[in-house]
Amino acid sequence: MRIALTGNPNSGKTTMYNALTGSNEKVGNWAGVTVSKKEQKIKNAYCNNQELIAVDLPGAYSMSPFTSEESITSTYVKKENPDVIINIVDATNLSRSLFFTTQLLELGIPMVVALNKSDINSKKETTINVAELSKQLGCPVIETISTSKQGLNELIQAATKQSTQKQTAPFHQKEIDLTNKNEVENADRERFSFVNDIVKKVEHRKIQTKDKNINDKIDAILTNKWLGIPIFAVVMYLVFEISQVWVGTPIADWLVAYLEMSQAWVGDLLANANPLLSALLVDGIIGGVIAVIGFLPLVMVMYFLIALLEDCGYMSRVAVVLDPIFKKVGLSGKSVIPFVISIGCAVPGIMASRTIRNERERRATAMLAPFMPCGAKIPVISLFAGAFFNNAGWVSTLMYFTGIVLIFLGALLINKITGYKARKSFFIIELPDYKIPSLWQAFKSMCNRGWAYIVKAATIILLCNTAVQIMQTFTWSFTVAETADASILATIATPFSYLLFPIVGVLSWQLAAAAVTGFIAKENVVGTLAVCFVGLENLIDTEELVLMQGAGQEVAGIIAITKIAALAYLMFNLYTPPCFAAIGAMRSEMKSSKWVWGGIGLQFGVGYTVAYFVYTIGTLFTAPETLNTVGALAGLFIVAIFVITIAVLIKKANKKVKEEYALTSK
Structure with missing residues (x-):
């Protein structure tokens, strides 16, 4: 039945x-x-x-x-x-x-x-x-x-x-x-x-609906057009500060220490085994997965706090506060819900866009939702925040609010490309009563999302790290590479390193390999970096794996990039196209290959452009003598191609709008 x-x-x-x-x-x-x-x-x-x-x-x-x-x-x-x-x-x-x-x-x-x-x-x-x-x-x-x-x-x-x-x-x-x-x-x-x-x-x-109650009084503050957005900014800052500095980091440090003890125990068991097998299993596979799992506490604390905000009824108020701003870029308050859900994972965030009736608005929301850094990107943010910025909480906050800005700018570009005309629209949303959030429900939500994170680490990330370690170990003739630079991985990733050169200032196939594997799952960026820098050349002592600790140690000396370059590389990984699962969700919701490929192109172009300008402008202000002219010009050429493509599409859309107007005016 x-x-x-x-x-x-x-x-x-x-x-x-x-x-x-x-x-x-x-x-x-x-x-x-x-x-x-x-x-x-x-x-x-x-x-x-x-x-x-x-x-x-x-x-x-x-x-x-x-x-x-x-x-x-x-x-x-x-x-x-x-x-x-x-x-x-x-x-x-x-x-x-x-x-x-x-x-x-x-x-x-x-x-x-x-x-x-x-x-x-x-x-x-x-x-x-x-x-x-x-x-x-x-x-x-x-x-x-x-x-x-x-x-x-x-x-x-x-x-x-x-x-x-x-x-x-x-x-x-x-x-x-x-x-x-x-x-x-x-x-x-x-x-x-x-x-x-x-x-x-x-x-x-006994109390009539028309009578003002405590909910109405709270709403008068939280949805106020002047106070609503600053309050939202403070709330989100506290979420990131608590999850990634105050609570998440101490738990992560304890977990990493325990995992490293387990890794050392496995290494001792394989002490008499083939050195190649030991390096592949201990440093490559286990080390790469530990690098990702070590950030799990930060992710889970954030999931817990977001669940509390959802359960108490605050998120609907956020939609009301942001609706007037979103309308100015052709979206509405209904788009806020997919964007907020994307903080946990882009896939359900993209799927939530189906609650939007207008087709163009729904597709635009699905396309822009991945700009919000999801739980899978937290390890990447935490890695670079810890290694280059002494675990500063502002790094995470900056990344999330940069994502919001890119959503607005992306929506404006989509409007221009599609020939969107401003129209009067109404936003109707139910404001549920405030309630004390359930700690048990938040805990279950945290565990459910955390388990999905662990499953991904034990499957996709494990397989990816294994493949990366094998490719880094062997040459194309399947003999052991004398140096990692002669490996299969280095030869595959090197061409991509030229693409990254204008935004990091160095030719590093390791950074390129991490960025490429990040398109499979963003957690792979951390795992691949850990594997690449614990390879045959032993660039990092296994007892001092700063890539696994993500806490206050200078990775710059190891991967030879500046803090500005690290910030640019971080933004490139956050704002370029999301993982394959999210792209699949985009295809499912958009129901148009043209929109999907357009979305991927927009995401890559925006992510690369942001990273390029952060690195170039930041370097000009901090150390202009280190800026490579050839790299700067090459990056400017790539950005120019993106800008010209957008301009051509906008011109084409305007021509179509004029033709339609001419037909209707006859």
Whole structure:
């Protein structure tokens, strides 16, 4: 039996789905968290030996889909014919929720209403007559609290029983012409009127919605047009400072020390083994993975703090604050949610763009989301911040706010290239009530994301580091390379080092190899650097692996680049195209190869341009005598190609707009 879980966004669907199935799907105190259909078998504790499948559908306000994720819900319910629907209704906002409920009832599919968040209602001294509501709707209504699993047994029992019953609808919409705007509006008004009549009969509020409460007072500060953005900046600075300086770094130092002891223990076991095998396994494979895992505490602390911000309801307010600014570049506050999610991982961030109705805006958001440094880039940031800038917290903050600036600039470029015309638009978002965030939910979210990070380190990064170590060990004739410069890896990476020369000031195939493997997974940048500088030439003593410690030691003397070059190289890795998984997500959401390749080109061009100007201008101010003229001119040539390409595309778009205007004006 298939049970479809439906409801408005932020009604508690995914929390209930996780409670029923034991899954760990992402939940958040904001709309747009669930953007695709998920299926899982319900736990035996609720099934009574029956095979029940729960289907978690994206949140929807209406059966007339407004966005692409709403169409998933509408299509599934109408065409897949679930055995029964559990409609999760937000008890704190009954009038809004029941509009969708009455539409579902008209389909004739057996349905049970889960009156969720009942505990919040009791705190607000609001009561709902459940028996009367059930009578008015013509289906069972069960009070539930998803977070504590209260009422879930009764809910599933009612759903299995209701699945054999014929469903009737209390309201039937008359046949209307959906292309006639007036008829549609009149039909909606009739439905709202019917819903409001039900609410008046069953709900009693001591505090009316129109009365200002503590939420409104907090919102007056957090969403203030002058205070909102500075507050957001301070909040994000504290997130990075806590995760990467105050808490994350001490834990990381302890973890690295323990991992290095384990590495030494394995090295002792292989003391009498073939030296080549020992170097491959201990220094290459294990050392490379440890270099990535050593930054796990920093990533997990950040995940934990972001989860707290999501759960308390603050993220929706951020969308409201940034909406006016985003509108100026052709986006909206809805784009904020994908960008914030991308701080954890670009893949779900890109997928979250499907909540945006406008196709151009949705594609632009998916294209720009990878500019936000994700969890996979944290090790790269931490490595260079620790090695070159004494673990300064401002490095991370600068990288994230640079990402935001690049999003704005990228959106402006996309507008020019696509011939976007400014239009009046409205941004509507639900502001959930503030609540004390659940430490347990934040911990689970942190562990879930952290586990995904570990799995990647144990699979993709392990394989990549192994391949890097093997290529660095052998020549093309598969004999052991006398020096790393004669290895397969050096010959492959050397051509790319010429591309990097204008932004780092040196020809380093090691840096080039790390940048190339970073396109597979950004964590590989750290792993590859660790492998390359612990190779056959023993450039770094294995007891002093500064690349694994990421704390206050000068790597500049080892890889021969300045602090300005390190900053430029860091930005190149952060703002050029993301990992393959994120590019795959871009292709899935954009549904256009032209847009995907355009996005990759824009990301590479922007990342290279930023890195070039940071290195060139920074060097001119700090040590102009060290700036290589040939390298500066070569880099300027590459940047010029990018700028000219953008100019040609803009000119082409303007010509198309003029042609369209000429046709419409005739």
